[in-house]
Amino acid sequence: MQDTSNPRSLQAWQVMVGGICGLVLTIGLARFAYTPLLPALQAQTGLNDAAAGGLASVNYVGYIVGALVTAWMDDVRWRHRFYSAGLWMALLTTAAMALSSWLPAWGLWRFLGGLCGATGMLLGSGLVLGWLMRQGRRPELGVLFIGLGLGIVVSALGAWVLSGIWTLWSDQWLAFAALGVVFFVPAWLWRPPVPPLPTAAATALAQPQVSRRWMATMALSYFAAGWGFVINATFTVAIVEREPALAGQGALAWALVGLAAMPAVFLWDRVARKLGDIRALLLAFGLQTVSIVLPALSGSLAAALVGAVGYGATFIGIVSLTLALVGRRAPQNPGKAMARLTLSYGAAQMIAPVVAGAMAQATGSFKGALWLTAAVMVLGMALLATLPKDTAPSLD
Numbered sequence: 145m146q147d148t149s150n151p152r153s154l155q156a157w158q159v160m161v162g163g164i165c166g167l168v169l170t171i172g173l174a175r176f177a178y179t180p181l182l183p184a185l186q187a188q189t190g191l192n193d194a195a196a197g198g199l200a201s202v203n204y205v206g207y208i209v210g211a212l213v214t215a216w217m218d219d220v221r222w223r224h225r226f227y228s229a230g231l232w233m234a235l236l237t238t239a240a241m242a243l244s245s246w247l248p249a250w251g252l253w254r255f256l257g258g259l260c261g262a263t264g265m266l267l268g269s270g271l272v273l274g275w276l277m278r279q280g281r282r283p284e285l286g287v288l289f290i291g292l293g294l295g296i297v298v299s300a301l302g303a304w305v306l307s308g309i310w311t312l313w314s315d316q317w318l319a320f321a322a323l324g325v326v327f328f329v330p331a332w333l334w335r336p337p338v339p340p341l342p343t344a345a346a347t348a349l350a351q352p353q354v355s356r357r358w359m360a361t362m363a364l365s366y367f368a369a370g371w372g373f374v375i376n377a378t379f380t381v382a383i384v385e386r387e388p389a390l391a392g393q394g395a396l397a398w399a400l401v402g403l404a405a406m407p408a409v410f411l412w413d414r415v416a417r418k419l420g421d422i423r424a425l426l427l428a429f430g431l432q433t434v435s436i437v438l439p440a441l442s443g444s445l446a447a448a449l450v451g452a453v454g455y456g457a458t459f460i461g462i463v464s465l466t467l468a469l470v471g472r473r474a475p476q477n478p479g480k481a482m483a484r485l486t487l488s489y490g491a492a493q494m495i496a497p498v499v500a501g502a503m504a505q506a507t508g509s510f511k512g513a514l515w516l517t518a519a520v521m522v523l524g525m526a527l528l529a530t531l532p533k534d535t536a537p538s539l540d
Contacts, residue, residue, distance in 0.1 A: 172295015197501020210262025
């Protein structure tokens, strides 16, 4: 086994590939597998829209609990241990979904899946970003977040292939858990090394070097981003399958989300270098709002697919730019700074699926939820527009 305690024992490509595989496992499978498997789950078990939205919200309760723990976790050794435990948890919770059709049990597994998602997204990203800064490399997360897009592609194609082999919903969950082992091995062997213990002075620098107003505004705008993210992440396949002319195209739309996200990570890093982080975020918010509105305006396949591509290409940029921007302001503990901002993102992820599921249950359509989501995104843009357009806000 690779010695992860020695920073020189790992190459940059190994740290990146390990981090990418960690995201595929903890987010792509432990979280995103629920989206393409949801139609079969509903058809075979009678799970209704409101309960489906509730399970998605429980997942984000777990995510926000993980973010809370991460936000107060100062010991670098415990950050590494918690991330390592999250890799194991992702495998176990995915397999556990197949063990019972009891709704409270599903709620428990979705909660734990959200918890391990936080370890991959926040601790894993923080460990990678910290390693890059200590090695004198460019502190950007675009390459790492290929794992988010790849995770969506793996979940979409995996569901499409597995549904042709195993029609029973429980068999599909077990098959996803088995697939997860492929990503677990490199994620475990190439974990970012345990950072050196910080000095008292370094610990003081670990707090975000920005004003409270700046941080509060970013948190509120990130709440809007979380709302926009979770509606599509939870219901994209269901929204497409509900359109009579689009039945059977849900997996295609979900795969396009991932395919669009993978190259977008590079593009958003370049946009931010040219325009600055805040302007790049404004652009990403605007494009995602358009992609959300398209399926509400038209039930055509073109609108669904263009919307999926737009969503995939923008949500990854919003997450990558925001977390990297905040993480750079706390170089000794970027994961902690990311986690504190992510609490607002997680709050939106708990609230939005319940609201959208209830609206869809009451109206028989997701269009109202999509229009509400677009309005929330516009509010997020308005908040971002009040911030200085540089990448290093002063301590006013």
